[in-house]
Amino acid sequence: MRALRIGLILLVILGGLAVGADRLAVHVAEGEIASKVRTTQGLESDPSVSIGGFPFLTQLVGKELESVELGVDSYAVRVDDQEGAVEDLTIRLEDVRLENNYERAVAARATGEGTLSYEEMQRLTVPEDSTFGVAWGYGGEGEVELRVTVMGQAVGPAMTGDITVDGDLVRVSVEDIPSFADIPVIGAIDGIDDRVRERVDQQRQLSGLPSGVEVEGLEATEDGVTLRLSGTDVILTGAAAPE
Template sequence: MRALRIGLILLVILGGLAFAADRVAVGMAEGEIASKVRSSQGLDSEPSVSIKGFPFLTQLVGKKLDRVDLEMDTYTVQVDDQTGTVDDLVIRLDDVKLENNYERAVAARASGGGVISYAEMARLTGDGDSTFGVSFGYAGEGQIEVRVTVMGRAVGPTMIGDLDVDGDLVSVSIDDIPSFSDIPVIGSIPGIEDQIRQRVDQDRQISGLPSGVELEGLKATEDGVTLSVAGTDVQLTGAASE
């Protein structure tokens, strides 16, 4: 009985050591991946990396990780010729193969997304004129609320816009822009309705997403416009194979 008890204690100790070794190894691997992703994607800082699945060492021996999650608090994209910011970008990578002595990692599938805030949308829509602008907000049911602003203050009627996406081109389309002729100050601006449509209702190209993923869709939420991205055979780290 004493021998059995000692044996069980040893098994528990060995199991604890194995678990600890596995967690240390996964932590080191996450740090290494974060560093390589920063380099390969040209990021300003390292993303947060989380390797899922247990045990990690078994996955490492098999040269295939079940799932790797990347998270970036902010990510820079290009919107036409302007620099835009995507907040809380999260990308899930599934079935990640490790190649070239673990120097290269390629995910079979990728999915995820981030948010462009309504304040950021307003900034990107502006043309440097601090007097006249456009603000955005959530109108419910996946639609955008659009308001004209004068000196940062919303004036006139609320307009409702729909989000459209075609490849890497996105737009907020407004069916009808009401008359602003009776609105003080703004109504005296020649062609104000055409100016509103020009600022809002036009295609804008989003580029500079992480290598291997493409824009799949847009959805208006209370926090902003959510971008959905996806890709296949996404190279996470390392140089392309010969």
């Protein structure tokens, strides 16, 4: 009986050491992945990285990780010819293949989300030198609120509209646009109603997301426009494979 107890104690100790070694290896690997993702994606700092699944060392030997979650505080994208910032970007990757002597990591599937703030949307959709613009906000029930601005001051009534995505094209559409012809000062501008529609009904091209990731949907929230992301064969680290 004493020998059995000693054997069980040794098994517990060895098991604890094995788990500790596995968790240490995960910590080291997460740091290594963060550094490589920073280089591959051109980030200013290392992203947060969390590797899922247990045991990790078995996954490493098999060259396939069950899951990896990335977090980036601010990720640079392109909106037409301007640089924009997607905040709080989170990407969850599944079935991550480790290739080319562990230098390249490719996820079979990915989902995620990030946010374009309303301040950022306003900056990206109104020319810097324009005194006539549009202020963005949350319109409730998944819609955006748009207000015409002159010299930074809101004029006229608020309008609500839908924001949708088709491929890499982001569209904003307002069904009912009131006439601004009777609004003091701004109403005197030639073709004001047509100019207002040009400002509020917009289409922009969004690009620059990680290779293999695309915008699946958009949702207006109190914090901004949330991008719902998905993808397949997403390159996590390393260059794309030659064709």
